[in-house]
Amino acid sequence: MLPHPVQAEYDLVFAGGGTTACIIASRLATALPDLSILVLESGPTTKGKTEHIQPGQASTHLAPTSKTMQFYTSTSSEFLGGRSAAVQSGRCVGGGSSVNFMVYNRPAASDFDAWEMEFGNPGWSAKDLIPLLQKAETYEIDPDGPTHGSNGPLKVSFGGNEMLDIGKQFLDIGPKFDKDRPRSEEGNAFDEDSINVFFPCPKWISSDGRRSDVAHHYVYNKNLENLSVFDGCLVNRVVIENGVATGVEYLFDKRVYESSLQDVRRVKARKLVVVSAGAMGSPLILERSGIGKKEILEKAGIQLVHEISGVGANYQDHASYASPYIVDPNTKTLDSLFRGEPETRRIAIEKWEKNGSGLLSINEIESAIKMRPLPHELVELGPEFTEYWNEVLANHPDRPLFWLSAAPFHPGIYADLQPLNFMGSETILGYPASRGYLHISSADPYAAPDFNAGFLSDPVDVVALRWAYKKAREIIRRLPAFRGALAPAHPNFAPSSPAARFGNTPVPLDAPKIIYSAEDDKAIDANVHQFVKTTWHSLGTCAMKPIEQGGVVDSSLNVYGIKNLKVADVSIPPSNVNANTYSTAIAIGEKAAVIIAKELEHIGI
Structure with a gap:
C-alpha cells in the first residue's frame, strides 16, 4: 500500500x-x-504534534537525531579555522515555520525597495510587501499599529510568560549605559526609528503560548478539499518537455517511509510547477532537472536542459557570533530546560498545559537592539570598514550593522560543563559581505551537496563582529546578573592585557570602557573565526534579478527560459534583508499567491 494516494494530474x-x-x-x-493543488514535502507531517506547537521545544529540532531538519555540512574553511559550517534547514510540512525559534524580526523598508530599484523587480518594494505582511498577522501587542496587522492567521505577542530577568536587565541597563541609544517599545516598524533603540522582542507566538506556524494556521485548520499536502514525498526533478515544465518526478522519502520502494514516480502539472524547497533545496531540484551551470551538471551526470549560471550561487546567511557569560545562580534562565533537567521540564509542561505560560511558551530572545554605528563611532571600525559602509549602509539609515541581544542561556554546547546559569551575547550580522554556494554533487536526490557556506570569506565581516564583541561586552558586564565570563569561549587575550580581566561581579554604569590593543583585536578576530556559526537564515540561491547579473527568476518568479515553472521561497531574494527569514518567507509567499492568481486571471485573493 502506498503512503499517499497521489493522483496522476493536478493543476x-x-x-x-x-x-x-x-x-x-x-x-x-x-x-x-x-x-486542484498538490504539495509534495519530503519531510514528515507536523499536524497536531506538540513539538511543533510548543514554542519551547524549538531547540529539540536541532538535535543530531532530528527528523524534521535537513543537515548540510559545508566544506572545511580556512576562514573558520579549518572547521566545517553546519547549517540546518527545516524539512517538514510548514518548513522553517514549524521548527524555528519564532523571533519576530522584520526587515528595513530599504531592503525590499532594493529588490525593486536595484534589481529591476517592479511590485516588490516596501509599499507592496508591507501590506502583505500586515495581511498575514494579528499583532496582539498593538493591533492598531501603523505597520502591523490585526486580522491575519499568524499571531504575534510576547508569548505566554513574563520576560526573564536577563531580558529585563538588558532592556534596562542598555539605554542607561549607552545614552545615545534609548529604549523603545517598537523595533520592527521598517524605519530608522527602529534602529539604535533597545526594545522588547515580539515573537511569532500567540498570547496563549502557541507557535504561529503556517502548517497549522494556513493549511491544517482549513480542510480544503482541493488542496493535497503529502509528507514524505521527495521531489527528484522537474519534468521539462520542449522547454515547458509539465510535472515532477518524486519518490517516497525513505527517511519518513522506511519500507517504501524507492521507485521514481511522476505526477503531471496541467498549469504550473512551483519549486518551493527553500534556499537549500530549490537550487538542487533545478540542477537535477537540468537547469544550472553546464560544467556543474555534467560533473554530476545530469544532462543540461537550460543553462542558468546563477543557480546555487549567491548563498547568504546571517553570520552569528555568541559569547557566553556566567550569571548569578539565582537568576532564572533557560539552561536547566535545555539541559533536560526533569523538575524544570515537569513544571514547564504543567504551566503550559494549564494556561499556555511558563518556559515552554517563549523563545530565547526577549530584548534586543538593531545597532548601527553612529558617526563618531565609525573611526572605531577602522579604514577597512569604509568601503562597505559607503556601499551598504551609509545611504540607508533604516539598516543596522548587526542585531544584539542577551539570551538567557548558554549559546553553545552543554557537554562537560557544570550546571551553571548563563547568558549569551548574541550578535547577528544584518548584511554580511561574504557569499557561498550550493550545488548538487550527483544525480542522487539523497546525496549531500557541494556546499560552501562562505562565512567570513570577506574580512569586513570579521571587522564588524570584532566591534560587536566590544559593544556587547560593555553592556553585559554592567548587568546585575553578571558573574564573569566562560573564559574558554572568549578571546585568548594576553594575561597582561586589561581586556583579559573579566571579573566576576558587575561594574558600575560609569566604569571606564575597556581599551583594546592591536594584539587584543587579533585575539578577538581569532575567536570570531573559531566560533562564528549559522543563524539558519539561508537565502539567495535562486536570485530574482536579471539573468546577466546571475539571476535565476524574473519579477514574476518565472525561471528564465522555461515555461510554466516558478521558484517561490527564500532562495529568490536578490540581496540580504535584516530579518529572520520567517518574515521574508511570509512576504514572498503572500506576494507569489497574488502573482499566480493574477496569471490565472483571478484577482483578489
Missing part, C-alpha cells in the same frame, strides 16, 4: 511544502476552489 504542483509553499497553496486553494 498546480509544488515541489516542497515549507513556509512559502503552504501560504501560496492555501491562498490559491481558498480563492480558487476549482483549482
Whole structure:
C-alpha cells in the first residue's frame, strides 16, 4: 500500500511544502476552489504534534537525531579555522515555520525597495510587501499599529510568560549605559526609528503560548478539499518537455517511509510547477532537472536542459557570533530546560498545559537592539570598514550593522560543563559581505551537496563582529546578573592585557570602557573565526534579478527560459534583508499567491 494516494494530474504542483509553499497553496486553494493543488514535502507531517506547537521545544529540532531538519555540512574553511559550517534547514510540512525559534524580526523598508530599484523587480518594494505582511498577522501587542496587522492567521505577542530577568536587565541597563541609544517599545516598524533603540522582542507566538506556524494556521485548520499536502514525498526533478515544465518526478522519502520502494514516480502539472524547497533545496531540484551551470551538471551526470549560471550561487546567511557569560545562580534562565533537567521540564509542561505560560511558551530572545554605528563611532571600525559602509549602509539609515541581544542561556554546547546559569551575547550580522554556494554533487536526490557556506570569506565581516564583541561586552558586564565570563569561549587575550580581566561581579554604569590593543583585536578576530556559526537564515540561491547579473527568476518568479515553472521561497531574494527569514518567507509567499492568481486571471485573493 502506498503512503499517499497521489493522483496522476493536478493543476498546480509544488515541489516542497515549507513556509512559502503552504501560504501560496492555501491562498490559491481558498480563492480558487476549482483549482486542484498538490504539495509534495519530503519531510514528515507536523499536524497536531506538540513539538511543533510548543514554542519551547524549538531547540529539540536541532538535535543530531532530528527528523524534521535537513543537515548540510559545508566544506572545511580556512576562514573558520579549518572547521566545517553546519547549517540546518527545516524539512517538514510548514518548513522553517514549524521548527524555528519564532523571533519576530522584520526587515528595513530599504531592503525590499532594493529588490525593486536595484534589481529591476517592479511590485516588490516596501509599499507592496508591507501590506502583505500586515495581511498575514494579528499583532496582539498593538493591533492598531501603523505597520502591523490585526486580522491575519499568524499571531504575534510576547508569548505566554513574563520576560526573564536577563531580558529585563538588558532592556534596562542598555539605554542607561549607552545614552545615545534609548529604549523603545517598537523595533520592527521598517524605519530608522527602529534602529539604535533597545526594545522588547515580539515573537511569532500567540498570547496563549502557541507557535504561529503556517502548517497549522494556513493549511491544517482549513480542510480544503482541493488542496493535497503529502509528507514524505521527495521531489527528484522537474519534468521539462520542449522547454515547458509539465510535472515532477518524486519518490517516497525513505527517511519518513522506511519500507517504501524507492521507485521514481511522476505526477503531471496541467498549469504550473512551483519549486518551493527553500534556499537549500530549490537550487538542487533545478540542477537535477537540468537547469544550472553546464560544467556543474555534467560533473554530476545530469544532462543540461537550460543553462542558468546563477543557480546555487549567491548563498547568504546571517553570520552569528555568541559569547557566553556566567550569571548569578539565582537568576532564572533557560539552561536547566535545555539541559533536560526533569523538575524544570515537569513544571514547564504543567504551566503550559494549564494556561499556555511558563518556559515552554517563549523563545530565547526577549530584548534586543538593531545597532548601527553612529558617526563618531565609525573611526572605531577602522579604514577597512569604509568601503562597505559607503556601499551598504551609509545611504540607508533604516539598516543596522548587526542585531544584539542577551539570551538567557548558554549559546553553545552543554557537554562537560557544570550546571551553571548563563547568558549569551548574541550578535547577528544584518548584511554580511561574504557569499557561498550550493550545488548538487550527483544525480542522487539523497546525496549531500557541494556546499560552501562562505562565512567570513570577506574580512569586513570579521571587522564588524570584532566591534560587536566590544559593544556587547560593555553592556553585559554592567548587568546585575553578571558573574564573569566562560573564559574558554572568549578571546585568548594576553594575561597582561586589561581586556583579559573579566571579573566576576558587575561594574558600575560609569566604569571606564575597556581599551583594546592591536594584539587584543587579533585575539578577538581569532575567536570570531573559531566560533562564528549559522543563524539558519539561508537565502539567495535562486536570485530574482536579471539573468546577466546571475539571476535565476524574473519579477514574476518565472525561471528564465522555461515555461510554466516558478521558484517561490527564500532562495529568490536578490540581496540580504535584516530579518529572520520567517518574515521574508511570509512576504514572498503572500506576494507569489497574488502573482499566480493574477496569471490565472483571478484577482483578489
